Amino acid sequence: MAAAAAAAAAAAAALLACLLLSRAGAGMAGDEAREAAAVRGLLSRLLGARAAAGFSVSVNRSLAPRPGADTFRLSGGGGGDPVQVAGSSGVAAAAGLHRYLRDFCGCHVAWSGAQLRLPDPLPAVPEPRTESTPNRYRYYQNVCTQSYSFVWWGWARWEREIDWMALNGINLALAAVGQEAVWRRVYLTLGLNETEIDEYFTGPAFLAWEHMGNLHSWGGPLSSSWHRKQSSLQYQILERMRSFGMKPVLPAFAGHVPKAFTRVFPQANVTHLGMWGHFNCTYSCSYLLAPEDPLFPVVGSLFLRELTQEFGTDHIYSADTFNEMEPPSSEPAYLAAATAAVYEAMIAVDVDAVWLLQGWLFQHQPDFWKPPQVKAVLKAVPLGRLLVLDLYAESKPVYSRTDSFYGQPFIWCMLHNFGGNHGLFGALDAVNRGPSDAWLFPNSTFVGTGIVPEGINQNEVVYALMAELGWQKGPLPDLGAWVAGFAAQRYGTPHSHAEAAWKLLLQSVYNCSGDLCTGHNRSPLVKRPSLHLDISVWYNRSDVFEAWRLLLEAAPVLASSPAFRYDLLDVTRQVAQELVSLYYEELRTAFEAGAMPALLTAGGLLVFDLLPSLDELLASDERFLLGAWLEQAREMAVSEAEAWQYKQNALYQLTLWGPTGNILDYANKQLAGLVAGYYAPRWKLFVEMLVKSLAEGTPFHQNQFESEALLLGQNFVLGREKFPTQPQGDTVDLVKKFFLRYYPRYQAGAV
Numbered sequence: 001m002a003a004a005a006a007a008a009a010a011a012a013a014a015l016l017a018c019l020l021l022s023r024a025g026a027g028m029a030g031d032e033a034r035e036a037a038a039v040r041g042l043l044s045r046l047l048g049a050r051a052a053a054g055f056s057v058s059v060n061r062s063l064a065p066r067p068g069a070d071t072f073r074l075s076g077g078g079g080g081d082p083v084q085v086a087g088s089s090g091v092a093a094a095a096g097l098h099r100y101l102r103d104f105c106g107c108h109v110a111w112s113g114a115q116l117r118l119p120d121p122l123p124a125v126p127e128p129r130t131e132s133t134p135n136r137y138r139y140y141q142n143v144c145t146q147s148y149s150f151v152w153w154g155w156a157r158w159e160r161e162i163d164w165m166a167l168n169g170i171n172l173a174l175a176a177v178g179q180e181a182v183w184r185r186v187y188l189t190l191g192l193n194e195t196e197i198d199e200y201f202t203g204p205a206f207l208a209w210e211h212m213g214n215l216h217s218w219g220g221p222l223s224s225s226w227h228r229k230q231s232s233l234q235y236q237i238l239e240r241m242r243s244f245g246m247k248p249v250l251p252a253f254a255g256h257v258p259k260a261f262t263r264v265f266p267q268a269n270v271t272h273l274g275m276w277g278h279f280n281c282t283y284s285c286s287y288l289l290a291p292e293d294p295l296f297p298v299v300g301s302l303f304l305r306e307l308t309q310e311f312g313t314d315h316i317y318s319a320d321t322f323n324e325m326e327p328p329s330s331e332p333a334y335l336a337a338a339t340a341a342v343y344e345a346m347i348a349v350d351v352d353a354v355w356l357l358q359g360w361l362f363q364h365q366p367d368f369w370k371p372p373q374v375k376a377v378l379k380a381v382p383l384g385r386l387l388v389l390d391l392y393a394e395s396k397p398v399y400s401r402t403d404s405f406y407g408q409p410f411i412w413c414m415l416h417n418f419g420g421n422h423g424l425f426g427a428l429d430a431v432n433r434g435p436s437d438a439w440l441f442p443n444s445t446f447v448g449t450g451i452v453p454e455g456i457n458q459n460e461v462v463y464a465l466m467a468e469l470g471w472q473k474g475p476l477p478d479l480g481a482w483v484a485g486f487a488a489q490r491y492g493t494p495h496s497h498a499e500a501a502w503k504l505l506l507q508s509v510y511n512c513s514g515d516l517c518t519g520h521n522r523s524p525l526v527k528r529p530s531l532h533l534d535i536s537v538w539y540n541r542s543d544v545f546e547a548w549r550l551l552l553e554a555a556p557v558l559a560s561s562p563a564f565r566y567d568l569l570d571v572t573r574q575v576a577q578e579l580v581s582l583y584y585e586e587l588r589t590a591f592e593a594g595a596m597p598a599l600l601t602a603g604g605l606l607v608f609d610l611l612p613s614l615d616e617l618l619a620s621d622e623r624f625l626l627g628a629w630l631e632q633a634r635e636m637a638v639s640e641a642e643a644w645q646y647k648q649n650a651l652y653q654l655t656l657w658g659p660t661g662n663i664l665d666y667a668n669k670q671l672a673g674l675v676a677g678y679y680a681p682r683w684k685l686f687v688e689m690l691v692k693s694l695a696e697g698t699p700f701h702q703n704q705f706e707s708e709a710l711l712l713g714q715n716f717v718l719g720r721e722k723f724p725t726q727p728q729g730d731t732v733d734l735v736k737k738f739f740l741r742y743y744p745r746y747q748a749g750a751v
């Protein structure tokens, strides 16, 4: 039995590799030339045409020691010779280029910007350097990233992201854009009318949850111009991903249908799923088509045929039927049928289909997903045809309690961040060991690594490490040395204070473990106030203050680096959130002791000093502006009415999430405009109500505070205020001012 399972497991990985490689043979020379050209394009975008001329890029599949083992080779350079970058695929060549830029030129490329000061002439590669990744796949994206981070992007930003993906060796990624346009056609074909379709789609900022059957209608409808723009974007995205040799993962039918489906097909056997995320059935409780209903394959095949005819295919499809949704039955036979129906509809259109499944559900509702239920799903699809993302493997791995997904291949994924929250956070030690532990697991079906944050644009060090691990055969030997190198590349020059600061961050905020390590920023700054907030953290706050001091001391040397300014601001932001905890503790203690002067002092400092200073600081950097996020949304709109809808989508997502604070502050961010316009007024209201309660000798009513706070939030979201899209003030000056004001409080032992 065990031997059979092991043999099956080994067969699974092999089968999967074969399935996916069989197509790589077709038109190989042409593909190689196309992929090399894509990397040359990337080089020019990144470095400019002149510097790009110093490189010679080639792609040759034979570089790989075995098919699919992506490999790059660096050589040449020096004495006017071009640096030779060869890869077994475009992605491998791009990863090789990135290696050269980091290790030989001391450069750095990240979401917040790039440090690309090249030595002149380009350094030679003294000994040819070859690296092969042990990971068949390096995957990127969470279904939610689409909504939390990419939703308003046009092609220019997408292009930069796909370049980032290539440089980090990503070869498998979701391509979810534009699917609603295809669904719309399918629903029309099935007999739904425009009104019914409009009533079904969510707004742009909530589409991720519509894709998983969690939500419908909220923030919608979608306009025809939205559909048009997203479709044409999808063409560009797919074309570019494929040109690098990446595999885009297209969506498939998971079983959810609009309510109006039952008008057209009154006989259809649909189940009303339960509520999700504190939404009532106005916006959640989707309809799930029963697996044995003859319409299931009809809808599933219609969609996939329409989609692949339009966009082509790389034969990997994503679908999530029960993501955070309790299935109508826990009978293994039902779960197997529901799973098989999705797969059957895929292979009816594409015999080579492989299903990419987010394994989130298994760890999210462990009480429901016991071994028989998990097994029912995983075994309903032939081995090798289900590729499972172990989505939160750095914290709650599923492979280890399912005998490696009962033989289905899986990708070890680092989720790291929920909702794209700011807040310095990470578990670098655990992440560093994670993939190799998974690989070494008995009879492992591990086939790669994944980067799957719900939102990007935060904690770049964590993602730099994970991308690095995509090309490593084991953990990095010395994380301290690695962060020192990271800082030097990021700022363009080594600096002892910056290095010391990063080592402090590594041992504190970036060494998270235990129950406090949740992937959410739990700071009172971004939480709805109450007298019962938990301000405990897993690290020594002193380390953050000392890292802050050290970075500021490095400012005279490093201030010209945009990445340094970003980090200096980000660490100051972190200090501000530590200080909010401090003042919160003071005002709670004062209130409980009935000490009015102390309450007024702490409350006054928090509301009239600390939070406004933080907002002013954030306003000095375009990467921390609410206005910049809203401007992206506005640029996607074609009319004032649409601009208004998108603005509300964009603001709701960051704050109330739903009309009545349904998933309040889940996707909190610390942006200029949001701190002053949303968090600060809420704290002010809280402090005022505490003061009033103390002055009048009446109890503080949390419920009353919450209803008033909800009104504040709604007014903020529905307000007409315009937020700056350009930074104001000098970050370093403002940080100095902040330091002079607040560092003494830390020194005085208040923290």
Ligand SMILES: *[C@@H]1O[C@H](CO)[C@@H](O)[C@H](O)[C@H]1NC(C)=O
Pocket: 002, 003, 004, 005, 006, 007, 442, 443
């Ligand atoms: C792994 O597979 C081998 C057979 O190849 C089997 O003997 C062994 O028990 C399996 N180990 C585990 C932990 O399942």
Ligand SMILES: *[C@@H]1O[C@H](CO)[C@@H](O)[C@H](O)[C@H]1NC(C)=O
Pocket: 060, 061, 062, 063
């Ligand atoms: C690719 O590499 C192989 C083995 O080194 C070589 O025989 C072949 O000519 C190369 N292909 C091209 C197009 O350079």
Ligand SMILES: *[C@@H]1O[C@H](CO)[C@@H](O)[C@H](O)[C@H]1NC(C)=O
Pocket: 193, 194, 195, 196, 263
């Ligand atoms: C769509 O169908 C519904 C239900 O029959 C109807 O009330 C509505 O007017 C129709 N809308 C359009 C645009 O035909």
Ligand SMILES: *[C@@H]1O[C@H](CO)[C@@H](O)[C@H](O)[C@H]1NC(C)=O
Pocket: 280, 281, 282, 659, 660
């Ligand atoms: C559901 O929520 C919406 C908006 O929050 C509200 O207007 C509606 O009355 C609620 N419906 C039910 C059935 O509770």
Ligand SMILES: *[C@@H]1O[C@H](CO)[C@@H](O)[C@H](O)[C@H]1NC(C)=O
Pocket: 269, 270, 290, 291, 292, 334
């Ligand atoms: C409807 O689907 C459910 C779930 O698959 C199944 O148990 C039930 O028997 C079906 N009902 C009919 C009338 O076919």
Ligand SMILES: *[C@@H]1O[C@H](CO)[C@@H](O)[C@H](O)[C@H]1NC(C)=O
Pocket: 429, 479, 506, 507, 508, 511, 513
């Ligand atoms: C992280 O914490 C663990 C203990 O939980 C410790 O063993 C390890 O050395 C720490 N790592 C760093 C980089 O400080």
Ligand SMILES: *[C@@H]1O[C@H](CO)[C@@H](O)[C@H](O)[C@H]1NC(C)=O
Pocket: 540, 541, 542, 543
């Ligand atoms: C935190 O770090 C400071 C400075 O290194 C040290 O004095 C203090 O004892 C530490 N606190 C704890 C709880 O470890």
